[in-house]
Amino acid sequence: MIPRYFIVAERDHEIQNPTSEEKLLLLGRRIRLGPDSRVLDIASGRGGPALLLAQAFGCRIDGVEIAPEFQAAAVEQAEARGLEHLVSFRRADASLEELEREEYDAALCLGASFVYGSLADTVEALAPSVRPGGHVVVGEPFWRHLPLPDDYEDRADPWTTLEGTVTIFETSGLPVVSLIASSEDDWDRYETLRWRACDEWLARNPDDPDARDIEVRHKRFKRTYLQHGREYLGWAIFIGWKPDGAP
Numbered sequence: 001m002i003p004r005y006f007i008v009a010e011r012d013h014e015i016q017n018p019t020s021e022e023k024l025l026l027l028g029r030r031i032r033l034g035p036d037s038r039v040l041d042i043a044s045g046r047g048g049p050a051l052l053l054a055q056a057f058g059c060r061i062d063g064v065e066i067a068p069e070f071q072a073a074a075v076e077q078a079e080a081r082g083l084e085h086l087v088s089f090r091r092a093d094a095s096l097e098e099l100e101r102e103e104y105d106a107a108l109c110l111g112a113s114f115v116y117g118s119l120a121d122t123v124e125a126l127a128p129s130v131r132p133g134g135h136v137v138v139g140e141p142f143w144r145h146l147p148l149p150d151d152y153e154d155r156a157d158p159w160t161t162l163e164g165t166v167t168i169f170e171t172s173g174l175p176v177v178s179l180i181a182s183s184e185d186d187w188d189r190y191e192t193l194r195w196r197a198c199d200e201w202l203a204r205n206p207d208d209p210d211a212r213d214i215e216v217r218h219k220r221f222k223r224t225y226l227q228h229g230r231e232y233l234g235w236a237i238f239i240g241w242k243p244d245g246a247p
């Protein structure tokens with residue numbers, strides 16, 4: 001189960017990552033999605049990316065999401081937008097799922113490589129589910145520059161540089177054929193939507209048993225972002241290609 005902080009903080013996010021609709025549509029074009037495509041979306045959250053891609057490209061998408069609140073929001077949105085025939089959102093711990101071999105044209109894991117332990121584990125877990133010639137797509141943080149300041153509170157996070165991230169991906173056997181990086185605006189949207197959600201929720205629920213924990217996490221994330229995160233932390237969608245052996 002994920003900490004309740006995330007349920008509260010991301011209740012207004014359609015896309016629960018520092019990226020944008022435009023960049024997700026660019027992703028869809030880069031991996032050549034179309035009405036015949038089948039896509040797996042690991043940790044599909046509130047369904048924003050899957051719904052956007054299904055609507056724009058007519059592809060079919062299977063989402064897997066552990067948080068009941070997020071999965072329910074995704075199902076509700078699919079119905080509201082009339083996309084139930086294209087998307088499904090299953091509530092499950094994705095790390096325990098047996099993925100069908102070579103079933104998908106693309107497997108996505110946007111902002112959730114921790115599900116499998118690491119980026120390398122994620123690429124290794126998802127690659128078998130993709131057909132030769134298909135894509136494994138991972139959204140992942142990276143450090144814009146090193147070394148980190150001594151007072152960076154989240155310095156234990158397991159990220160590396162942009163080049164190091166691509167190397168980890170490619171060591172798993174899939175060349176990175178494209179990347180789509182976040183801008184400062186993408187980060188500000190993602191981070192500050194959390195601020196608004198938390199401040200509103202805390203003001204309205206001061207006696208909730210989780211209020212203290214949510215307040216502590218909210219203040220720490222906000223402080224870390226303002227002190228150093230905005231300058232040092234990058235995020236990108238890395239697109240790996242599973243070679244098809246074609247000449």
Ligand SMILES: C[S@@+](CC[C@H](N)C(=O)[O-])C[C@H]1O[C@@H](n2cnc3c(N)ncnc32)[C@H](O)[C@@H]1O
Pocket residue numbers: 002014015016017042043044045046047048049064065066067070092093094095109110111112115
């Ligand atoms: C940063 S959010 C990204 C959501 C979505 N991919 C997006 O881009 O909008 C990470 C998601 O991973 C989900 N998650 C965490 N652990 C999971 C697991 N073991 N199995 C499935 N989903 C998980 C969280 O509930 C959350 O929705």
